[in-house]
Amino acid sequence: MPEPAVPRPQNDPLLRARALAAIRGERLVFHDVSFSLPPGGALLLVGPNGAGKSSLLRLLAGLTPPIAGELLWKGENALDDPPLHATRVCFVGHQDAIKPGLTVTDNLYLTGRWTNAEVLAALVSVNLEPFAALPARLLSSGQRRRLALARLALSAAPLWLLDEPTTGLDAASVRRLEARCAAYRAEGGMIVAATHLPLDLPAAQYLRLGGTNTQ
Amino acid sequence: MKIFIGLIRRELVLALRHAGDSVAALMFFVIAASLFPFALGPSAQALTRIAPGVVWVVALLAALLPLNRLFGADYEDGSLDLLMLSGIPASAVAFAKIIGHWLTTGVPLLIAAGPVAIMLRLNGDAVPQLLATLLPGTLLFSLVGGMSGAITLGARGGTILLPLIALPLMIPAVIFGAAGAVSSHPVSEFSMLFALLAVFFPLAPTAAGAALRAALA
Numbered sequence: 001m002p003e004p005a006v007p008r009p010q011n012d013p014l015l016r017a018r019a020l021a022a023i024r025g026e027r028l029v030f031h032d033v034s035f036s037l038p039p040g041g042a043l044l045l046v047g048p049n050g051a052g053k054s055s056l057l058r059l060l061a062g063l064t065p066p067i068a069g070e071l072l073w074k075g076e077n078a079l080d081d082p083p084l085h086a087t088r089v090c091f092v093g094h095q096d097a098i099k100p101g102l103t104v105t106d107n108l109y110l111t112g113r114w115t116n117a118e119v120l121a122a123l124v125s126v127n128l129e130p131f132a133a134l135p136a137r138l139l140s141s142g143q144r145r146r147l148a149l150a151r152l153a154l155s156a157a158p159l160w161l162l163d164e165p166t167t168g169l170d171a172a173s174v175r176r177l178e179a180r181c182a183a184y185r186a187e188g189g190m191i192v193a194a195t196h197l198p199l200d201l202p203a204a205q206y207l208r209l210g211g212t213n214t215q
Numbered sequence: 216m217k218i219f220i221g222l223i224r225r226e227l228v229l230a231l232r233h234a235g236d237s238v239a240a241l242m243f244f245v246i247a248a249s250l251f252p253f254a255l256g257p258s259a260q261a262l263t264r265i266a267p268g269v270v271w272v273v274a275l276l277a278a279l280l281p282l283n284r285l286f287g288a289d290y291e292d293g294s295l296d297l298l299m300l301s302g303i304p305a306s307a308v309a310f311a312k313i314i315g316h317w318l319t320t321g322v323p324l325l326i327a328a329g330p331v332a333i334m335l336r337l338n339g340d341a342v343p344q345l346l347a348t349l350l351p352g353t354l355l356f357s358l359v360g361g362m363s364g365a366i367t368l369g370a371r372g373g374t375i376l377l378p379l380i381a382l383p384l385m386i387p388a389v390i391f392g393a394a395g396a397v398s399s400h401p402v403s404e405f406s407m408l409f410a411l412l413a414v415f416f417p418l419a420p421t422a423a424g425a426a427l428r429a430a431l432a
Binding site for chain 1: 232297
């Protein structure tokens with residue numbers, strides 16, 4: 001009797017980092033950072049200011065090359081082809097990348113050819129639809145953050161890289177973001193987030209940067 | 216390719232909404248060129264002789280004006296990170312922005328160059344030849360200027376550094392462009408202009424892409 005094909009184990013790591021190290025300026029910000037993320041996994045980066053959380057996120061996005069170590073995607077070196085790797089990530093950096101002269105909706109249209117429904121859904125996901133026609137320069141800092149986070153809804157990338165996503169957000173917005181993260185992970189999405197503020201990602205791994213392992 | 220065209224569209228939308236940069240370059244072009252008759256006197260003979268050269272030099276300086284914002288604005292607000300992650304190579308991002316600069320600065324300069332040349336007493340029948348040299352000329356301004364803008368991105372004093380890098384590289388273009396505008400048989404001058412284009416067309420986006428990656432690292 002033929003055995004049924006063995007299904008791929010669900011917890012196979014999709015993203016694996018091996019002994020990554022990065023320098024900023026002349027300083028080694030972190031070294032020997034290793035982790036692996038299965039589909040649906042989440043990794044929270046914690047550590048004091050300047051410990052290299054943002055540097056690690058930029059490295060994972062392919063914006064900065066590591067000086068040592070390797071980043072593997074399905075077992076292959078992810079950073080060999082930066083444009084291809086870029087399609088796998090949705091990066092929300094600590095800057096909001098918002099053009100103040102454009103309306104809230106036009107800021108989202110700037111990043112691609114979305115349909116009206118897609119943009120509306122993205123605005124609803126961060127509860128910004130009442131401000132859709134407002135120039136972005138009139139938004140408060142928390143609303144700007146939410147507009148930056150609205151880009152997550154427009155991305156089909158399997159990995160979210162979030163740099164202090166909750167800065168300036170009110171409690172309701174943080175809960176909404178947590179719910180979106182949970183839904184995303186349930187569909188197999190992976191999240192790497194750097195945060196000082198509590199962000200409830202169930203069963204997330206923690207990676208502590210800085211402190212004792214800097215030189 | 217779709218992403219690339221999307222980026223050019225993005226540049227046009229932004230230029231339209233933040234029209235100040237392009238309009239400022241155009242106004243600078245017209246005002247700076249109109250200073251020459253004031254300084255040299257309204258003698259038609261003198262003006263006619265210098266008109267093509269003045270138009271060329273002033274157009275070059277005007278094209279440099281918006282360059283430090285070309286990458287600088289996106290660099291400061293974090294948009295450049297997202298552009299680099301849009302799924303096309305860094306050199307393609309740079310090339311899209313260079314094309315954006317040409318469409319929003321080079322083309323308006325080309326349109327204004329005719330009236331400005333006539334204001335400087337250039338004969339009407341000499342204007343088409345001047346514009347023919349400025350067409351590859353403005354493309355060179357955007358290519359070399361975009362490359363210089365990317366190289367000086369994030370550097371302290373980049374605003375000063377940018378023209379210091381771009382202007383010397385433009386000297387050949389100015390020599391052959393201004394000469395081609397007045398020559399009665401300008402084949403060699405046009406050949407040189409297109410030779411310069413053939414050099415900078417591949418070189419400038421590649422160098423600019425590498426510079427952008429370095430600036431964000």
